[in-house]
Amino acid sequence: MQYRQTQVMGGYWKAALCGLAVDRHGHFYAAGDSHICMFDAAGRLVRRWASARPALAVGVAVDGAVYVGEAGQIEIFDAGGKLIDTWRDQARLGRVTAIGFIGDSVLAGDAADRAIRRFERHGAFLNNIGKNNPVNGFLIPNGVLAFAVDAQGIIHAANPGKHRVERYTADGELRGHIGRFHGTDPAGFGGCCNPTNVAVADRIYVTEKAGPRAKVYDFSGQLEAVIAADVFDPNCKNMSVAVDGRGRVYVADTVKLAVHVFEQVTV
Amino acid sequence: MSQDLSRRDLLRDVVRGTVLAVMGGGALFLVRKANGQVVWQVDATRCVNSRLGELGVEACNLCTTQCVVALSAVRAVNDHAKCGRCNICPAYFNITSAVDEKGYPSEKLCPRDAITRKPIGKVDPEDPANNFYEYFIDEKKCDGCGKCVMQCKEPLGLGSIVLRVRYDKCVDCNRCAIARACPKDALVRVPMALGSR
Numbered sequence: 167m168q169y170r171q172t173q174v175m176g177g178y179w180k181a182a183l184c185g186l187a188v189d190r191h192g193h194f195y196a197a198g199d200s201h202i203c204m205f206d207a208a209g210r211l212v213r214r215w216a217s218a219r220p221a222l223a224v225g226v227a228v229d230g231a232v233y234v235g236e237a238g239q240i241e242i243f244d245a246g247g248k249l250i251d252t253w254r255d256q257a258r259l260g261r262v263t264a265i266g267f268i269g270d271s272v273l274a275g276d277a278a279d280r281a282i283r284r285f286e287r288h289g290a291f292l293n294n295i296g297k298n299n300p301v302n303g304f305l306i307p308n309g310v311l312a313f314a315v316d317a318q319g320i321i322h323a324a325n326p327g328k329h330r331v332e333r334y335t336a337d338g339e340l341r342g343h344i345g346r347f348h349g350t351d352p353a354g355f356g357g358c359c360n361p362t363n364v365a366v367a368d369r370i371y372v373t374e375k376a377g378p379r380a381k382v383y384d385f386s387g388q389l390e391a392v393i394a395a396d397v398f399d400p401n402c403k404n405m406s407v408a409v410d411g412r413g414r415v416y417v418a419d420t421v422k423l424a425v426h427v428f429e430q431v432t433v
Numbered sequence: 434m435s436q437d438l439s440r441r442d443l444l445r446d447v448v449r450g451t452v453l454a455v456m457g458g459g460a461l462f463l464v465r466k467a468n469g470q471v472v473w474q475v476d477a478t479r480c481v482n483s484r485l486g487e488l489g490v491e492a493c494n495l496c497t498t499q500c501v502v503a504l505s506a507v508r509a510v511n512d513h514a515k516c517g518r519c520n521i522c523p524a525y526f527n528i529t530s531a532v533d534e535k536g537y538p539s540e541k542l543c544p545r546d547a548i549t550r551k552p553i554g555k556v557d558p559e560d561p562a563n564n565f566y567e568y569f570i571d572e573k574k575c576d577g578c579g580k581c582v583m584q585c586k587e588p589l590g591l592g593s594i595v596l597r598v599r600y601d602k603c604v605d606c607n608r609c610a611i612a613r614a615c616p617k618d619a620l621v622r623v624p625m626a627l628g629s630r
Binding site: 299300301305307308327328329330346347348349350354356357358359375376378400401402403 | 485486488489517518519520521522523528529530532536537538554555557562563564565587588589590591
């Protein structure tokens with residue numbers, strides 16, 4: 167399996183590019199600086215609106231509502247960028263670096279407390295995920311907690327300190343993991359703490375830092391491809407990744423402040 | 434004529450003033466140095482081992498080889514507040530060495546074995562990945578070679594390890610041999626209060 171870069175989107179961010187997401191209509195969203203950018207499938211900017219605080223993560227619910235993770239809160243916008251609601255909870259939403267959805271539940275990755283929070287759709291807290299273990303949460307030296315939800319409602323969370331992607335149910339039960347440390351084998355996760363970010367579709371997509379690269383695994387943990395490595399700035403880390411319904415992979419270059427788009431090469 | 438004289442006077446006064454200022458500054462510096470108020474320190478933002486963006490290069494060991502003090506007055510120091518306490522620390526392990534049966538790199542990085550680690554909290558023997566560690570640098574063994582500093586640097590690590598001049602070892606040369614050799618001018622004179630941080 168091979169991928170080729172088909173597009174690079176840049177020039178929209180000045181200081182930070184943190185979170186990427188796609189919706190079921192093929193729109194692509196990017197959270198960076200203190201705003202959200204919405205692009206169409208061809209990469210044209212459709213809409214851009216401001217968030218109250220620096221935007222750290224973005225997720226799009228089935229109804230089209232756009233959830234933006236920030237420090238201490240989640241802002242919820244309609245598809246047109248109009249603010250609908252704000253969930254403030256300094257204790258449970260200390261630093262929201264990932265957003266996801268399972269049925270009617272909203273999931274938020276709180277990097278400050280190293281746990282995934284599950285809320286019902288109006289914001290009532292339900293349970294923690296990944297907190298009940300000997301180290302009291304995910305090991306995230308990079309300061310970002312990243313996860314994605316598959317079509318069966320299983321949460322795939324990056325646990326970079328363990329060099330793993332872990333699988334959890336919505337109620338927080340650990341079901342297993344893929345990944346292992348290896349400093350030279352591309353099938354392994356290198357360095358102190360990788361992978362940093364994860365996306366899930368028909369496969370598991372991850373990004374790593376030092377050196378930065380994007381890779382794809384099957385659900386059993388077999389490496390299928392290194393999507394790209396040498397196109398990113400070598401100082402990149404915490405590169406958000408998203409995959410759309412056509413299998414296009416979006417990766418954020420956090421230094422050059424650009425989104426790289428990759429498509430599978432069909433032989 | 435009188436205009437020429439006044440110009441000459443002015444020029445002379447300026448030169449005198451400049452000379453006096455330089456001498457005064459030098460004297461003040463010497464007094465402060467004599468009182469231990471100005472010291473040599475490594476500027477981590479200049480040092481090639483810790484400076485961000487310097488990737489893919491060998492660690493510079495001029496602090497080890499140039500210092501007039503045996504084993505160098507420059508040592509690696511770990512800022513525990515910044516340390517990620519990683520299970521597989523790139524400054525502790527040689528992360529490109531072969532992986533052993535437990536899943537760890539088989540070699541340590543430090544050529545003098547100056548870094549040790551201690552598990553934090555309850556140890557999980559079943560799953561070593563569940564453990565995390567406090568890392569300590571034995572300054573009696575460290576010679577300031579900078580290898581761990583280079584590996585701890587962002588983005589590979591968190592930049593918690595840096596090189597620092599240790600004042601119980603530094604003999605405070607007027608012309609520091611490391612400063613003369615350092616290609617990045619990373620050895621700088623700073624007030625004692627700043628240097629001790």
